[in-house]
Amino acid sequence: MAEYQWHDYDVIIIGAGGAGLRAAIEAKGRGLRTALICKSLLGKAHTVMAEGGVAAAMGNVHSDDNWQVHFRDTMRGGKMLNNWRMAQLHAQEAPDRVHELEAWGALFDRTEDGRILQRDFGGHRFARLAHVGDRTGLELIRTLQQRAVSMDIDVFMECKILRLLTDAEGLVSGAVGYWRPSGEMVAFSAKAVVLATGGAGKSWKYTSNSWECTGDGHAMALWAGADLIDMECVQFHPTGMVWPLSVRGLLVTEGVRGDGGVLRNSEGRRFMFDYVADMFRAETADTEEEADRWYEDHSAGRRPPELLPRDEVARAINTEVKSDRGSAHGGVLLDIASRRSAEYIRRRLPSMYHQFMELAGVDITSEAMEVGPTCHYFMGGVRVDADTGAATVPGLFVAGEVAGGMHGANRLGGNSLSDLLVFGRRAGMGASDYASGRPGAPVPDRGEIDDAITEALAPFDRTDGENPYQLHEELQDTMQSLVGIIRTGEELERALEQLDVLRDRASNVAIGGGRSYNPGWNLATDLPAMLTVSRLVTLGARDRKESRGGHTREDFPSPDPEFAKVNLVQRQPSGGGVGGDIKIGPEPILEMPPELKSLFEENH
């Protein structure tokens, strides 16, 4: 029998980014014994990197804004694949969540009359993003962190969770993992578990994601029997840094475009005017003069095409580069220097200024930035009930990027931070209600604990085996080249073959050194989730034979009305566990009620 510490709670939350923190605050506030578990130190989660803002229809800058407009923008941006109920709750509740942050100490930038200032972003009809310069994610996570600390929530930092635990009836009843500093094993029993583990971009070579984004929650939910939806919908953010190579993929905020920056190819052309899809033509400017008027006064012209939804802009950049109209290092040029004063740029975009100055030696107040698409966000994820965050296995609740549905096939910028707040709170409520109603003490299966620990420690017993860093690099090469921004059926089949090989090799990883803070071992324990999530994305991409939002098939370049009606659902039949057989198939999306449907007819 394996040795491990034991902790007993009502609700445990795995992941301490915005969604996990907000869920923990909710559960603790409702009087439940609550633990928050995170792989890094508190306050370092990927939320900290969000830049542009949090979308909420407060109407502080444009009084015409309201939740219906925000809802409509979100659904259209998501190519109508969204869970409409999530999009509705999100648009309705985001303003309250922003006001709540302010009452907890957040200092958003202000309008001239002292209210919260809102900025323009792609796909949003009105200036809607509450922000703090270009470091809004830091403000959000720090505010929630300070709130959580003031509530005396138990936090387990640098604790990696390997597996969810179930009881004899199949209810999710806890989790098992290890402390990274000591390498000691630890198990939790809980009446309800909230997954808030974020995304999985670290399986791609060029990504804006930090090392933590390895899809732990997606994989653990699958292994525990939960449904996942639309995993093929991965967002490639149009503007990542492309040079120097060591920072390739690092995010350049959409706020640059919201604040007046434009995209040009090597010929100096504002090429986005050549890529306006029919769906957005009526509300997009025809000429540079009209687009520039819009920046001064939104009623004097239509929106610049640089502010189309991210999937549209990313594909356009990809096409320009492939047509030999790219910049020196294989991107395009993002120019704000020739359009705004140096003082304005430094005030509005301070971290972008420092990021380019210090990492690339580029002064963005006098030179253009080189940018290109970077793997950024998972729209797909664990299937949830919109109101409670409940997954399809009892006892499991999910919020934030690891949940699917809210963003459909493509997420609008700014809708992630609001998603974390709205659904972090709702998952915290859902988990609290469930835990309060669950009779008796949960009894997680000890056999599952022993299995997870045995598997995690196995690499130490091998003296000769695979290097986890090498495997990770090969996985990134596979996903980057075969499951990237533009996909084909043939390449996806090849990706699946390569993933099979990598999975076999990953079962033969060998590790040197001890258990205490050993990053090679830590990576080895992240690999099963990364490989599983890569497979889910590839399977979904293979079966969705159309192009929609973040999923683009070269061999099926148009949207297909039949695929518009379905989620691609993936699950492992009960008892599947790690490495079980994945079943995939289409299931009808939720039917939108008539009063919401009419919002789309009236306006377009």
Add this chain to the structure above:
Amino acid sequence: MGEMGDVTMHVWRGDAGGGDFSDYTLPTQEGEVVLDVIHRIQATQAGDLACRWNCKAGKCGSCSAEINGKPRLMCMTRMDQLPEGPVTVAPMRAFPIIRDLVTDVSFNFEMAKQVPAFAPPPRPEGGYRMAQIDIERGQEFRKCIECFLCQDVCHVIRDHEENKAHYAGPRFFIRFAELEMHPLDTNDRRELVRQKAGLGMCNITKCCTEVCPEHIKITDNAIIPMKERVVDAAYDPVAWLGRKILRRQKASPSEAAAHGG
């Protein structure tokens, strides 16, 4: 730096029981930062070399270390801006070692628990109003990424473990200052700052300001004004109250309008 030369990294390896520097030599690559080279050492020569990192963009404050003796973020230190020759990378000295470049920074999380929370008045109809000019100082302090380099370099605790029990350090002086200068806050933390947090022990050598990767003027904008307020409070509570009320008025809509954008 030459196109294809080698670089030697002199990296501290060890744990709480002790350790020493190990040398790793590898080819240089264009545009790399110190953290890139540490990652290449992990991938090719020492899979168990421990370091913390997350965002690799200077936003999360995880990869703090002492590079050629200076407290810095590994992800924001470009190799080609360091002097030619071997590069020394050591863990932060002010905190206990866990392993290699990773230290036990729990002191900071314990200190964070002692900060009395932000306490605004009830939200008025139509929401709180604050002028941009009144929140800019607070926003400067909230740029803090909690890398704890200021704590590391502060000589009050760097070489005096015994001081940690009653000294919060620069990171928390800016936290206290941020709350104290917040237009809506109603808590009074000055006695706490003076006594328990040990503000008086700081003798404003500005080492913290020099190492701050966010360029926060910790000493000039937070510590010195806080020292003044604490002294005022100790001698003249009426003056403090007057200032607090005055500040509240400044945040009203009419004042906000007068200040303009």
